[in-house]
Amino acid sequence: MMLIGRTGSGKTTLAQRINGLDINYKKTQMILFEENIIDTPGEYIENKFYYKALTVTANDVDIIAFVQSALDEETFFPPKFSTMFTGKIIIGIITKKDLQFDCSNAENFLKCAGAEEIYYMGLDDEIEIIRLKERLGIGDESKNSNS
Ligand SMILES: Nc1nc2c(ncn2[C@@H]2O[C@H](COP(=O)(O)OP(=O)(O)OP(=O)(O)O)[C@@H](O)[C@H]2O)c(=O)[nH]1
Numbered sequence: 001m002m003l004i005g006r007t008g009s010g011k012t013t014l015a016q017r018i019n020g021l022d023i024n025y026k027k028t029q030m031i032l033f034e035e036n037i038i039d040t041p042g043e044y045i046e047n048k049f050y051y052k053a054l055t056v057t058a059n060d061v062d063i064i065a066f067v068q069s070a071l072d073e074e075t076f077f078p079p080k081f082s083t084m085f086t087g088k089i090i091i092g093i094i095t096k097k098d099l100q101f102d103c104s105n106a107e108n109f110l111k112c113a114g115a116e117e118i119y120y121m122g123l124d125d126e127i128e129i130i131r132l133k134e135r136l137g138i139g140d141e142s143k144n145s146n147s
């Protein structure tokens, strides 16, 4: 999965949670490949100049996630942004639901951008992380194997 979203929307935090890593804040400066996830810097959606890099990098993934904070009243995703990525599954992930319970704005932005399914993440939302991991085909078998 490749994560796309504005600076501070929570892509790196999400990648760390999915990969079961410690949550460490670090500004993403370049495109990073970490296990099953490609993490991109927010600047890549904020500047059209970088769109080409996003489409080229997207060749390596099956799923593209548009990441939108529930707090943001604006979006950087143009309508039908999904059409830039032909043949890919496009999902939407709303972050910071713990800070803004009403996700309707974020949901509209993501649907308008072409996201086919929406996930709703707060900081402690393990259930949504599990749902997303199942979607990615990276279940928690290793964790459950002792139980
Ligand atoms: N409360 C809350 N804070 C979050 C959530 N997701 C991320 N954050 C915080 O938001 C800040 C930015 O998160 P990052 O994951 O670094 O954001 P990013 O999208 O990777 O940003 P860039 O690397 O700059 O593009 C950090 O301080 C995170 O702790 C969330 O769901 N809830």
Ligand SMILES: [Mg+2]
Pocket (backbone or CB within 6 Å): 011, 012, 013, 026, 027, 028, 039, 040, 041, 042
């Ligand atoms: Mg980051």
